[in-house]
Amino acid sequence: MSQSAAVAPVELRGLATRFGQTWVHRQLDLRVEAGEVLALVGGSGTGKTTLLRQMVGLLHPAEGSVLLFGEPLQQGSRADQTRRRQRMGMLFQHGALFSAFNVFDNIAFPLREAGVRDEGLIADLVHLKLAMVELAPEVAGRMPAELSGGMIKRAALARALALEPELLLLDEPTAGLDPDLSAGFVRLIQALHRRLGLTVVLVTHDLDTLAALASQVAVLADGRILARAPLEEILTVPDPFIQRFFLSDRSQVALARGRGNR
Structure with a gap:
């Protein structure tokens, strides 16, 4: 084609x-x-x-x-x-992370919304996405207010990639x-x-x-x-x-x- x-x-x-x-x-x-x-x-x-x-x-x-x-x-x-x-996934200009969730739960959010119930699998996927955007595993436990601007962008990008979008x-x-x-x-x-x-x-x-x-x-x-x-x-x-x-x-x-x- x-x-x-x-x-x-x-x-x-x-x-x-x-x-x-x-x-x-x-x-x-x-x-x-x-x-x-x-x-x-x-x-x-x-x-x-x-x-x-x-x-x-x-x-x-x-x-x-x-x-x-x-x-x-x-x-x-x-x-x-x-x-x-x-x-598809979207990275908003200022990240738009949920301020009440830590980084782990921000990235896990679309997975849970999509029906993934295995928390072990969710944890593996969250840490995989963190690695993909070059964030250390310990960042998962931080709140958005504790992140620098660059880290917010990367965490938001990890969330945008959580469901492995094509777009x-x-x-x-x-x-x-x-x-x-x-x-x-x-x-x-x-x-x-x-x-x-x-x-x-x-x-x-x-x-x-x-x-x-x-x-x-x-x-x-x-x-x-x-x-x-x-x-x-x-x-x-x-x-x-x-x-x-x-x-x-x-x-x-x-x-x-x-x-x-x-």
Whole structure:
């Protein structure tokens, strides 16, 4: 089967998002192919994170549809919808760990919600996910308030990977991290992408992160996808936002630095 005929992990068809009288997206189409790392970029207020929330099912489209692995995300029985959602994981911008749970129970939460009842198996899986994100076993007993920013990101990523998803959504994965921690987190995502064969969709404004991770870039403007292509092709699109975002001297330095980390 050719790639064009293959089922896409996520596809948006004619998607529209509205809050009250404000339309955020109108007739938006986007297809993410298996194995891609697609970066969503756009100006402030263009609905990048909102688009991720549509993909994960936290929002319902006003028009159009979200397909997950070829199936409408919002259709079918509750069991059908749950099964689809278990094929993806999401890392929220600030981690969104449950403050009343320690790290172990945060990572165990999706396993228990999925019906895993063997606590020995849960413990093995939690410690496996901690190792995957390069956190020491003793971190499992800590509360979120006891973690550094980098550790929160890694613990939240471990939770996002708990059910071994095929699709991973990342909202500003390196926001709030200093350059060294950011570079380390990018290397971790690169390694997980290769090792697990993940399809990744990320929202980022950080050009180092984008250049290091993304195989494709989709530019969001005026409620639709303005351009979607590899980074080098995006740089040639004669659009004012693209010129400002990517082609300033400062941006060019960041892109060169990011390319060096691929």
